[in-house]
Amino acid sequence: MNDHEKRDFQAGLEAEVDAFMRGETTRRTFITRFGQMTGMLAASGPILGMMTDWALAQQKLELADAGSPLGQAQAAAMKASMEGPADGSAFRAVEAAKVHSGVTLNMTYEAGLQALDPRNFSGPMWEQLTGMKSNVVELSNPDQYSKAVAEHIAGSGAYDVLDISPAWTPSLADGGVIAPLDDYIAKYMNLADLEDYHPLYKALPTYKGKVWGFFDDGDMFALYYRKDIFEDPKMVEAYQAKFNAKLAPPKTWEEYAQIAQFITDQMAPNVYGAGHFRKAGSPGNQFDFLQQYRANGGKLFGDDMKAGLVSDAGVKTLQNMIAANAASIPGNNELDAVSLWAAFLTGKVAMIYSWPPSGRMAANYSQSATAINFIPQSQIAGKVGYAVVPGNPEHATGYNKALSADSANPEAAYLFMQWVCSPPVSLARCMLPYALRDPYRISHFKSELYGALFPSAKEYLSNLNNSANVGLLDPIMPGAQDYFLSIDRMCTAVWAGADPKASLETAAAEWNETTDRLGVDSQKAFYTEFLKLPGATADNTVEKLGMAVTL
Secondary structure, three states: OOOHHHHHHHHHHHHHHHHOOOOOOOOOOHHHHHHHHHHHHHHHHHHHHHHHHHHHHHOOOOOOOOOHHHHHHHHHHHHHHOOOOOOHHHHHHHHHHHOOOEEEEEEEEEEOOHHHHHHHOHHHHHHHHHHOEEEEEEOOHHHHHHHHHHHHHOOOOOOOEEEEEEHHHHHHHHHEEEEEHHHHHHHHHHHHHHHEEEEHHHHHEOOEEEEEEEEOOOOOOOEEEEEEHHOOOHHHHHHHHHOOOOOOEEEEOHHHHHHHHHHHHHHOOOEEOOOOOOOOOOHHHHHHHHHHHHHHOOEEEOOOOOOOOOOHHHHHHHHHHHHHHHOOOOOHOOOOHHHHHHHHHOOOOOOOEEHHHHHHHOOOOOOHHHHOOOOOOOOOOOOOOOOOOOOOOOOOOOEEEEOOOOOHHHHHHHHHHHHOOOOHHHHHOOOOOOOOOOOOOOHHOOOOOOOHHOHHHHHHHHHEEEEEEEEEEEOOOOOOHHHHHHHHHHHHHHHHHHHHHHHHHHEEEEHHHHHHHHHHHHHHHHHHHHHHHOOOOOOOOOOOOOOOOOO
């Protein structure tokens, strides 16, 4: 296909996915063309076979030094899988899976670093334990949704295990793309392992009273700041003299902008007070706006499902973000997540809030893997403190493992999911320096081995747990990505000088168009389900529901 044909085809695919989410009939011929273009439909036979052979050739079990914390966690995962305890979910899964020896499981993963876990660790270890092979299909994040839908419509049976955003669970469940796990869980799982999930994450794969997967990636935003600057006597004295207050990690967004501006005024151009990934599509704008807007009392939708963006909370949020931008490193509005990490690691920025790898990179732990050597070595190791983002931090995306309803080997696929998400195996995976899976189980936050990965790892884990206690979830409903993109466009326009209220009105109109396109009643039903989850609003966080985890 030429570029024009690809654009037309992409537009057609988006229309197909929208129709699918509305429960309307779709055009199989269109999806077949989609499969031919991408070469991923099972019907494409020889092509998939060649790709499978190539993918299998990449996979080899790589273990860390046996004396290292990671090596000890990997050994513990292997021991729990082979020796038990006999009622452990890892051991039960392995014992039951041996009858499926020789089966190959096709599993989707986000392309790049995320896929190194099943290629280099969990996939080869599972094969060693059970004789089952794994074929890792790397996809971009949007394709992890659209291709799963396309393959289901085509009836290809191409995938067995799907890595999906929690936001996609309702539409994929209602569309029959993924299968519930309840019967398998009752048969094979040690139910105590479900209680090991942090309460913010435990309910994420549930929908309409059923379990549609296992949560598998704690993508909680947290604040990372330079302790050496915040504790510098001259800085402390100057801040006290100017604001009659102690220089400390901010509790409000007004304090955040004030402290960022103070540090910039005192230390620029050597160090700037803050930095953010504001570049269009990066996608920091949407996550930052959503966390601040809801912490400021903003509502996403009214009872009539009209967008609630045009409000005092919306204007206040954008004004606070503008003030933070003005106090930040030059080029702030063009930074993406990786370039922001580079600015922080090289000592140019005093505060950032971002995903959990920020802490591991700041300690130089992630950079121990050659796969992540595009990140600079940290010049601030040992100087970084951790705090909860002012107000309520965003849990920005994350991943569930879901069972494809079209899998030819559903029991084998389920058993892999149970094993790979079990406490000992998931701990070892979260400790991999390159894989970007972040802690989510209570046992992860309490782990002595994880706490020994770098000098401040225990404080890092404690802050991630505390952040989850007050964290907010991304909206989980069809059209979420369209709502997100409207926010991104709104913020980008405001950074370029557009009026905040007028930009909110434009974004609200786009939200209403999305809601109308997908069906108001249907969207209201999805949103009502979402509001039942802990962390859906600032008024029903895990902490406010009395379920906070204390380590």
